[in-house]
Amino acid sequence: MRRNKLIIKIVAVIVFLIMSTIVCKIYFSDNTSLSYILEESDFSQTSPPNNLIAPGTIALVEEGKKGVLKIICPCENALGDSIRNYFIKSPSADINLFSQLEGDFSLDLSFMNKFTSESKSSIVKKITLKLSNVKILELPDDAVFKNIKYRSPYCTQAINKRLASGKRVTMIKRVIQADAEYIVDFEDRLSQSDTLNLMKNLALELTGGSSIKEKNIIIGKNLFWGVDDDIALGNLKPNELPSIGSKNRPRLTQINKAYKVEYEKVSHSVSPIKQPSAMSCWIATYTMMLSWKEQKNYKIEDVLDNLGEPWKSYYYDDTGLPAKAVKDFLLQTNLNFEPPASYTLESYINWLKETGPLWIISGDGLSSHAKLLVGIYGDNSGDISIFEFIDPETGKIQRMEMMKFISEYEKEVRFLNRVDSDIPYRIQIIHFK
Numbered sequence: 001m002r003r004n005k006l007i008i009k010i011v012a013v014i015v016f017l018i019m020s021t022i023v024c025k026i027y028f029s030d031n032t033s034l035s036y037i038l039e040e041s042d043f044s045q046t047s048p049p050n051n052l053i054a055p056g057t058i059a060l061v062e063e064g065k066k067g068v069l070k071i072i073c074p075c076e077n078a079l080g081d082s083i084r085n086y087f088i089k090s091p092s093a094d095i096n097l098f099s100q101l102e103g104d105f106s107l108d109l110s111f112m113n114k115f116t117s118e119s120k121s122s123i124v125k126k127i128t129l130k131l132s133n134v135k136i137l138e139l140p141d142d143a144v145f146k147n148i149k150y151r152s153p154y155c156t157q158a159i160n161k162r163l164a165s166g167k168r169v170t171m172i173k174r175v176i177q178a179d180a181e182y183i184v185d186f187e188d189r190l191s192q193s194d195t196l197n198l199m200k201n202l203a204l205e206l207t208g209g210s211s212i213k214e215k216n217i218i219i220g221k222n223l224f225w226g227v228d229d230d231i232a233l234g235n236l237k238p239n240e241l242p243s244i245g246s247k248n249r250p251r252l253t254q255i256n257k258a259y260k261v262e263y264e265k266v267s268h269s270v271s272p273i274k275q276p277s278a279m280s281c282w283i284a285t286y287t288m289m290l291s292w293k294e295q296k297n298y299k300i301e302d303v304l305d306n307l308g309e310p311w312k313s314y315y316y317d318d319t320g321l322p323a324k325a326v327k328d329f330l331l332q333t334n335l336n337f338e339p340p341a342s343y344t345l346e347s348y349i350n351w352l353k354e355t356g357p358l359w360i361i362s363g364d365g366l367s368s369h370a371k372l373l374v375g376i377y378g379d380n381s382g383d384i385s386i387f388e389f390i391d392p393e394t395g396k397i398q399r400m401e402m403m404k405f406i407s408e409y410e411k412e413v414r415f416l417n418r419v420d421s422d423i424p425y426r427i428q429i430i431h432f433k
Contacts, residue, residue, distance in 0.1 A: 034129075034225070037100045043176055043226030044253035048206055051222050052377060052386075052399075055139035056083050057172040058155065058234060060162055061252040067259040069227070071377065072162060072169060073155035074386055074399050079143075080150025086143035090136030098134045101178060101225075105129040124198070126185040127206075131225075134178040141233070144171070148238050154401040156238075170234035170252040172227050180220040182206055203269075229253050266352040267375030267388065271297060274395025279320035281370040283311070284392035285359050286333065288372050292357055293432060307332065323368075323426050335359075336433045340425035342410065345385055345402060349376055351431055359430035360389070362408050365415035368426070369393065378402070 038045045046053065046069065053059065056075030062068040075083050090098075107127040162169055184202060186195060195215060207220035229251045253259060270292045275284040283300055291298045304312045311329065314321055321329060330337055336355075351358055358373040371389040378385030385402040400408075409428065416423055 034101075034105050037097070038176065038226040041097050041176075041226075043174070043228055044257060044259055045226050046224060046259050049180065049220065049223035049225045050207075051224060053172050053175065053224055053227060054084065055087055055137055055172050055175055056144070058159060058169055059172060059229070060167045060169050061229075061259070063254075067254065067257045069253070069259040071386070072158050073152070073401070075139075075172075076399060077152045077155040077401055078171070079147040083139070083143070083147050083150075086147070087137045087139060090138070097136075101131050101134045101176070103131070105131075107182075123187040124184060125187060127202075128183045128185070130181045130183070131178040132181070134176065136174060137177055138174040139172075144233050144236065148236060151238055152401065152404065154403045157403075158401075168231070168252060170229040170231045171236075173230040173233065174228040175224040176226040177222055177224055180207060180218075180223055182218040182220075184216045184218070186216060227253060227259075266349055267377075268292060268352070268357050270357055270372065270374050270390060272390045272395045272397070273300070273392060275392040276300065277315075277318045279318045280315055281392045282321040283315050285370040285372050288390060288392075289357055289359060289432070290333075326427050330427075330430065334433060335430050337427045337431075338429040340413070340428060342406070343429070345376070348373070348387075351429070352376060355431040355433070357431075360409070361426060361428045361430075363412040363426070365412050365419075368412070371398070376402075 035045045044067075052071060052074060053069065054075045056079045057071060058073040058078045060070050060072060062070065105128070107129055159169055182202070184199065192215075199215070199218065203218045206218060207223060231250050231252055234252075270288050273284045273288050273291075275281045280300070283304065287298050287300050287303045290303060300315070304315055310325070311321075313319075314325075327337075329335075338351075348358070352373070352375070359370060360373050361368055361370050363369065371391050373387060373389055375388035376385060377388065387400050387402055387405045389398045389400065390396070391398045413425055416425065
C-alpha cells in the first residue's frame with residue numbers, strides 16, 4: 001500500500017512538472033507575442049501594419065468580433081502639410097519596450113487561406129518577422145491646437161458626414177513605428193512562378209505592398225504596428241474649444257484587440273524619381289512607370305537614349321512635352337490613354353489593378369504638370385478616399401483626398417469652358433496597355 005501511495009505521489013509530481021512546463025511555455029509564448037507586448041504598452045495592434053495612420057490621422061472605429069479602423073483624413077489633410085515636423089520621438093523610458101520588439105516573431109499562417117488554396121498555403125512552412133529601428137512617434141496636444149486651422153475643407157466635410165450618421169471619430173495620438181523583414185520558409189516543391197506570385201500576395205497582406213528583397217524575403221520600411229488614439233482631439237474643431245466633459249480623454253480603440261486597417265484598395269511600390277529640371281516632369285513620370293514595369297532602376301538619360309528624337313531635344317532644351325506630341329509619344333512607348341472625361345472612383349481603382357501606375361496630367365489652362373498615381377485608399381465613398389501620387393517635382397509621395405484631386409483634375413477644363421475656347425481637351429490619364 002505504501003509503495004502504491006509512493007508511486008502515486010511520484011506520478012503526481014511528474015504530471016505537475018510536465019503541466020508546469022507546458023503552462024510556462026504557453027505563458028512565455030504569450031508574453032513574447034507582438035500583440036501582448038503592444039497591449040502591455042497601451043497600444044492597439046494594427047493589421048496589416050502600414051504607413052498611413054500617422055499621428056494626427058482622423059479615423060473611426062467599428063467594434064465587433066474583429067475591430068476595424070477606417071481612415072477619414074490622413075494627418076496632412078487633418079492638420080496641414082507640415083504636421084509631421086511636430087512629431088516627437090520616444091523618450092529613453094521606452095528602451096525596455098524597444099528591446100522586446102527588436103527581435104524575431106513567428107506568424108500564425110491561418111491568414112493565408114483567404115488568398116491561397118489549401119494545398120499552396122501548406123507549402124509555406126513558416127514566416128519569421130524581425131523588427132528593427134523601433135520608435136514611438138507622438139503628436140503633442142499643442143501641435144494639434146496650433147495646426148488645426150490648416151484642416152482641409154474636404155476633411156471637415158468627411159468628419160461631419162460621419163458624425164451626422166452617428167459614428168464616433170477619433171484622432172491617432174501615438175504610433176509604434178518599425179522596419180520589418182519577413183523571412184518566408186517554403187517547401188521545395190513550389191515552382192518559381194508560384195513562389196513569386198505568393199510572395200507578391202504576402203507582401204500586400206503583410207505590409208500593404210512593400211518590396212520583395214529576395215525570393216523569400218519581404219521588406220517593409222517605417223511601418224506602423226500599434227496605435228493609441230484620443231477622442232477629445234478627434235472631436236476638436238477649428239476655432240472651437242473642446243466640449244465640456246472631455247477631461248478623461250477616452251479612447252475608441254481597445255488595447256486587447258487587433259484592428260484591421262480598412263483603407264487600401266490597390267497600391268504599387270514604385271521608386272520615386274525627382275525631375276532634374278523645371279519642364280521634365282513628363283519624362284520623370286514615364287521613367288518611373290517603365291522602371292516599375294520592368295523591375296529595373298532606369299535613369300532618365302538612359303531612357304531618352306533609347307527613345308531618341310525629338311524626345312531628347314524636348315528634355316535637354318527643357319521645353320516640356322508639347323500637347324500635340326503626346327499621342328506620338330504614347331505610340332512610340334506603347335502606352336494607352338483614356339478619353340478626356342470625368343471618371344468614377346471605381347474606374348481609377350480598376351485601372352490601377354489592371355494596368356499598373358497611372359500617369360495623370362492636370363493643369364489650369366496656363367501650365368500643366370504630370371504625376372504618377374500609385375495607390376488609392378479609402379472606403380467606397382469618394383469623400384474619404386485618398387489618392388497617393390509620386391510628384392516628380394519633389395520626388396516624394398503626395399496624398400490627396402479624391403474630392404480635391406477631382407477639383408484639380410478638372411481645373412483646366414473649367415478654364416477652357418469659361419473662356420469659350422476651341423482648344424481641344426488634353427489627354428490626362430495614361431497607362432500601360
